[in-house]
Amino acid sequence: MGNYNRFWRWHFYAALFITPLLITLTLSGIGYLFYTDVENRAYADLFFGKSSKTETLTVDEGIKQARDQFDGFAVSKVIMLDEPYNTRLTMKNAAGEQKYVFLDEQNQTIGSQDARYTFSNVMRETHSSLFVGGTVVNYLVELAATWAIFLLVSGLYLTFKGRVWKQSPKLSPRQSKKKRHAIVGTIITIPMIIIIFTGLPWSAFMGDFIYTASQKYPSLGQPQVEALTSDMSEVPWATRKNEAPASTDAHAHHGGMNAATELTNESNRLPIEQLMQKIEEARISKPYSIVYPGSDDGVYTVSKSSNTGVTGLDVSPYEEMTAYFDQYSGRLIAQTGYEDYGILAKWFTWGIPLHEGHLFGWANKLLNTVVCLAFLLVIFWGIKTWLSRKAEKQEFAPPKVSSPISFGFLSFVVVLGVIMPLFGISLLVVALIEGILHITRGKRGRTA
Incomplete structure (x- = not known):
């Protein structure tokens, strides 16, 4: 029973500390599943509305009009969507605040949104960050996700080791809740682990590790291009932090200018209207996003992604593509598509x-929703089981285990720690605290 009680004890304490986070992550995850449906209705006037003005402007004139209307804000992205969606501009000011501005089919301004509160x-x-942000919070969220994996797998062990499904049909209320907790948890273990693992590429610690590995080994990720990093959310995960090529046609098209201050003049940059013609010539269809160059030798980044977080912009994984156009001539410099990805990049795409x-x-939305709701039920029954245990005046927690840690238990946590490094680091911290407490208790005992 040593291993069983140890798993039970760890399962209990892990659940006790991370349950509030798991509930928050699950509920916000369910909300995010339906963001396109909610936004299509809540923001219908911006997404599909028309201006009362009948004059037709070019895209560049529409962009200028928006820039004049929102003083202090500059356009950083243009998102071209399929009909009936309006064109969406991302505008940013010096303080880093963002607005989404919408242009109708005449490129007249419809309205705007504060990007933070969509x-x-x-x-x-x-x-992803409890709406607080910061490295510590991101790590905390990732830690909750990795410990949720431990909860699911350890729960699986406890269910089969304890032969829960073979328990007598005449159960006490507490035993009945425990049985439901165990059986539903077992049913959703595999789909829930898949949902958690497919979300880890966005995590702070493991996500960066996965991305670095995919870039270091092209057979896992995809080939690098050249200079300038990007962290734009509309760019595919597989190329989001890629180094992009530089615009090399500045001197040829602008009289050999050398001063960087001269090259920051937007009049030297290819207008969006002409860039769209170059995009069409490259056989890139809507929807796509255009990210403005970040420097004088930067490029226009044009992308189609399956995970943009923008209503109306997502495409099939097969259609993912990132292309780089010279900001002065519109020359297509480089292009990376799904077919160029390695195994890891394709898997996460x-x-x-x-x-x-x-x-x-919709089948995907409903499946994820059912799994998430079942997970909330498992948490609910787990809490109810614990409260019933307290009501019956049993111990607050599962009994302490005096037997040495078995090789099987140690192997299990080590394997999980290697697969999920942040989980492994947290185990080392727990072991360190346990060691300090053990030494402290020993000293107290000798003193007494």
Whole structure:
């Protein structure tokens, strides 16, 4: 019984500490599953509305009009969507604040949104960083996700080791709740682990580790291009932090200018209208996003992604593509598509939209919702079981284990620690605390 009680004790304490986080992550995750449906209705006037003005402007004139209207804000992205969606501009000011501005089919301004408080961004920020942000919070969220894996797997062990399904039909209320907790938890273990693992590419610690590995080994990720990093959310996960090529046509098209101050003049940059012609010549169809160059030798980054977080912009994983155009001539410099990805990049290109609930339409949303609701039920029954245990005046926690840690238990936690490094680090911290407490108790005992 040593291993059983040890798993039970760890399962209990892990659940006790991370349950509030798991409930928050699950509820915000359910909300995010339906963000496109919510936004299509809540923001219909911006997404599909028309201006009362009948004059037709070019895209560049529409962009200028928006820039004049929102003083202090500059356009950083242009998102071209399929009909009936309006064109969406992302505008940013010196303080880092963002607005989404919408242009109708005449490129007239319809209205704007504060980017921070759109439904999709609120759900995503709550889900990934509790709407607080910061490295510590991101690590805390990731830690909860990795410990949830431990809860699910250890729960599986406890269910089969304890032969829960063979218990007598005449059960006490506490035993009945425990049985439901165990059986439903067992049923959702595999789908829940898949949902958690397909969300880890966005995590702070493990996500960076996965991405670094995919870039270091092209057969896992995809080939690098050249200089300038990007962290734009509309760019595919597989190329989001890629180094992009530089615009090399500045001197040829602008009289050999050398001063960087001269090259920052937007009049030297290819207008969006002409860039769109170059994009069409490259056989890139809507929807796509255009990210402005970040420097004088930067490039226009044009992308199609399966995990943008923008209503109307997601495409099939097969259609993912990132292309780089010279900002002065519009020359296509480099292009990376799904077919260029390695095994890991391809796996996550499918996994992320599966996690977000739009890989295979409504069936995906409903499946994820059912699994998440079942997970909340498992948490609910777990809490009820514990409260029943207290009501019956049993011990607050499962009994302490005096037997040495078995090789099987140690192997299990080591394997999980290697697969999920942040989980492994947290285990070392727990072991250190336990060691300090053990030494302290020993000293107290000798003193007494």
